[in-house]
Amino acid sequence: MRKFQKILIANRGEIAIRVIRTLKEMGISSVAVFSEADRSSLHVREANESVCIGPAPATESYLNMEAVIQAAKITGAQAVHPGYGFLSENPAFSDACRKNGIVFIGPNPASMKMLGYKSTARNLAVRSKIPVSPGTRGCISKHFKKEADKIGYPIMIKAAAGGGGKGIRVVRESARLEHEAKMAQAEAKAAFKNGDIYFEKYIERPRHVEVQFARDSRGNAVAFPERDCTLQRRHQKLLEESPSPAVNRETRKKLMDAAIRLAETSNYVGVGTVEFLLDKAGNFYFMEVNTRLQVEHPVSEFITATDLVKEQILIAAGGSISVKQSQISNFRGHAIEHRINAEDVSRDFLPSPGKIKEFVPPGGQWVRLDTHIYQGYDLPFYYDSMLAKLIIWGVDRKEAIARSKRALNEFFVKGIPTTIHLHKLLIDDENFVQGNVHTGYMEEFLKKNQNKL
Amino acid sequence: MNIKTLGKISRWMNGTDLQEVTWKKGKNKISIKFGEGETPSYNLTASAKLIPVNSPGVGIFRFSARGQTFSVKEGMEVKKGQTLGIIEIGKVLKPVNSEDSGFVKIICVEDAKAVEYGQTLFFLEPK
Structure with a gap:
């Protein structure tokens, strides 16, 4: 096991301070990064060192991978703690850290990718014998009733191209199914230019x-x-x-x-x-x-x-x-x-x-x-x-x-x-x-x- | 007056809440004042207004890169947009260009030194 002497925190706000506190308790030196808007932020004061990495917009500072990596290199930080948000779930950043000889404090890029994408994560859950909400295997265009019966009512009709709660219909009884499914297809086609739909079990008041x-x-x-x-x-x-x-x-x-x-x-x-x-x-x-x-x-x-x-x-x-x-x-x-x-x-x-x-x-x-x-x-x-x-x-x-x-x-x-x-x-x-x-x-x-x- | 000291003072000020610093030694006097807005304003001795040239990124400052050398001397005249040095950001080389036409009054950076974003590298005195 290696011992880190210095860790850079690629974040701001309360989480940067929370990480710095643990580093202090572990006797590890801390490097804060900050944008021009955060010059007077508390995490900059609490860290042993700090590096300004860019202007206020996050895309040019806290999300700027190259700037964060350079900050780690010029300060000699051996590892980067990403906190949450910003670059914390970006496999490309984790990869870039590794290529520059810096330890990314988090899972490797492959795990991050596999678990970060919904469909591969769901497959993995099935392989791990974890219940996933019942639903059709992919999109369906016929046999609506048979598929819905298999899942059990109430069901949700979802548009394949939808997202963020858009294109979802809840059906509670088989009598309404055919009609709702047709409506959902037409709606999806109009809204997303893709009429593909699939069914999922609707969990009430979860x-x-x-x-x-x-x-x-x-x-x-x-x-x-x-x-x-x-x-x-x-x-x-x-x-x-x-x-x-x-x-x-x-x-x-x-x-x-x-x-x-x-x-x-x-x-x-x-x-x-x-x-x-x-x-x-x-x-x-x-x-x-x-x-x-x-x-x-x-x-x-x-x-x-x-x-x-x-x-x-x-x-x-x-x-x-x-x-x-x-x-x-x-x-x-x-x-x-x-x-x-x-x-x-x-x-x-x-x-x-x-x-x-x-x-x-x-x-x-x-x-x-x-x-x-x-x-x-x-x-x-x-x-x-x-x-x-x-x-x-x-x-x-x-x-x-x-x-x-x-x-x-x-x-x-x-x-x-x-x-x-x-x-x-x-x-x-x-x-x-x-x-x-x-x-x-x-x-x-x-x-x-x-x-x- | 020592350039290194000036650089140190302005960098140190960046990390504090101080808005204004005055430094005296013999006949020399320098005061650095950060304005209310984003850009700091600098005053040297009399009323000369100096323009800072800041680093465009985090990396290593170089006076020469890829066979090109930028020999910048205090007092030399530079044109707006003229390259005064290079910031090495990983494999990318980013030029540091003069903000305005004028004379290089103070060089605050040394070759091969690590710099942060926005760090003042030069002060120019406009024509």
């Missing part, structure tokens, strides 16, 4: 659960208790918790085993996450794999006393994972993460960057705040609007919720609109407290709380 896993080059693999990321708005996660209030011990074991099988089948080296849809009966279906560290990773860290960034670095250095599965399976308590954004909820969540005039962070026992903001900081409008992650631990879910409420009330930001208020309403919501939510719940919640936002 939850989004995901399993963090890690595997080293020596073949050791571990899986973490599931994270529940059901509360989303337009596919953007708002609040995550672990474990899920909807998963029992038996299902948890099945989910974790599935993640380990997937990691082993794909010979994955690094940390990753496999996402599932969970139906009301507790059946889960494979959705996709994320081959990077995720925004919500701290909830897993909190209940298992693990540092996932440290594990990433150990794995990238050719070492072994430092935690045992038995340790992780004996997790303790409950963790919740609130993603606080600089958004104006009353104006349809309009991103509202600007100057932070006053900033009072929450604190106290079992409260973790991962943020890059400080009093006087001017949030640039070039990047995403997340300004902090508030992560709470409690001995059980009830205690975690009470502590969340307390911490959210302490949290004060003046100068720009934030989503703190929304989280206060959410943590108090009867359905959330009861664990009675689904992926479409935020729309219902926002409608219900219209006059309180």
Whole structure:
């Protein structure tokens, strides 16, 4: 196993700071990269060295592979941590690092490609004996009824050329099938110039659960208790918790085993996450794999006393994972993460960057705040609007919720609109407290709380 | 006044919140002031306004590359767009061109030194 002396963080914001913190604790020197808009960002101050890599637009700085690699070369960094977003899931970048003799902290380009593309990832899930949502094999143009009966109602008719929720029809009974399928074909042809359709099982009011896993080059693999990321708005996660209030011990074991099988089948080296849809009966279906560290990773860290960034670095250095599965399976308590954004909820969540005039962070026992903001900081409008992650631990879910409420009330930001208020309403919501939510719940919640936002 | 010192001061200032720095030694006085906008403004001794020429990328600065040499001396006259050096960005060589016509007042970079994006390499005094 090699020892890294210096690591470059190819990212900005809270995640860059989160990685730098672990590097400091491990005695590794850090190099920050920044765009001209981020000169006064906290990650630049916290790192041992920093390199300006380009102008404000991300395409010319944080997404500029050559500039990031040159920054690593001129500073003598032996490895690059990509964080999430930007270049973190780009196989070409991982490849370019390797060609320049720099270790990319993440899976190799082949794994990244195989798991990053939906169809190859789905095939791999099938090979790993992980349930995928039932559906037709490819596109169909006849025998609609026979195919739909095989899957079982309700079904979804999807346009092959569609995406992002477009071109989807839900059919609940066979009587409407022929008509809906013909309509879907015609619509798809008009909208995408391609009338190909396929069927998939429609999972009603599902939850989004995901399993963090890690595997080293020596073949050791571990899986973490599931994270529940059901509360989303337009596919953007708002609040995550672990474990899920909807998963029992038996299902948890099945989910974790599935993640380990997937990691082993794909010979994955690094940390990753496999996402599932969970139906009301507790059946889960494979959705996709994320081959990077995720925004919500701290909830897993909190209940298992693990540092996932440290594990990433150990794995990238050719070492072994430092935690045992038995340790992780004996997790303790409950963790919740609130993603606080600089958004104006009353104006349809309009991103509202600007100057932070006053900033009072929450604190106290079992409260973790991962943020890059400080009093006087001017949030640039070039990047995403997340300004902090508030992560709470409690001995059980009830205690975690009470502590969340307390911490959210302490949290004060003046100068720009934030989503703190929304989280206060959410943590108090009867359905959330009861664990009675689904992926479409935020729309219902926002409608219900219209006059309180 | 030492050029290296000037370069050091301006680079150091980039990493801080400071807007203005004044440095005195004997008769010499230099003040560097960053404006409110994106481009910093520099004032040297009297009222001479200097124009910075900044690095177009992250890499290694070279006064010569691929058989071409750019012999830049302080005080020499340069035309707008004239190449003053090269930034080696991996296999790509990116020219550093003069922002304006005038005289090279200060050279802040040395051959074969690593430079970051936007780093000031030269100061020109316009005609």
